[in-house]
Amino acid sequence: MSSVEQQNDRLMDDLNQVIRDAEEMLKNTEQQSGEGFRAAKARFESTLKNAKEELAKVEEIVVTRTKDAARATDVYVKENPWQSVGISAGIGLLVGLLIARNK
Known part of the structure; x- marks a missing residue:
């Protein structure tokens, strides 16, 4: 899960908690x-x-966009398997270099 997705999940959890707290306060x-x-x-x-x-509404939009992105990624990988492998290897190499550099 990416950092943006984690932040969105955290925001949704926080907003739901605020709503629950407000309802409890009203009671x-x-x-x-x-x-x-x-x-x-x-x-x-x-x-x-x-x-x-x-x-x-926001939750529904986020879920829909996430599903659309996953489908698009799946289609791209199926249509371009070798390019996908190359991109993944390149990203892995870059991350490895950055980690090694920071040690």
């Missing part, structure tokens, strides 16, 4: 009273609902 504040508090709570619930919907 724990049901005893509060006052018109201003009720209005603020309603706005917060609306914002939270929108955030959940947007997160679901």
Whole structure:
């Protein structure tokens, strides 16, 4: 898994945790009273609902793009196996040189 994918996964996990925490907070504040508090709570619930919907959309887009990239890579490797081997060997050589250089 690449660094970007790990960061995206971490971001999704963090956003899901924020949403869970916010929902828990709303459950724990049901005893509060006052018109201003009720209005603020309603706005917060609306914002939270929108955030959940947007997160679901973003998650769907990320999954779709990842699947598309995997399919495109698979097709390229099947159509160009020797080029793929050459590219992989070149990348391996470059990484090996960089590791050896940093020691």
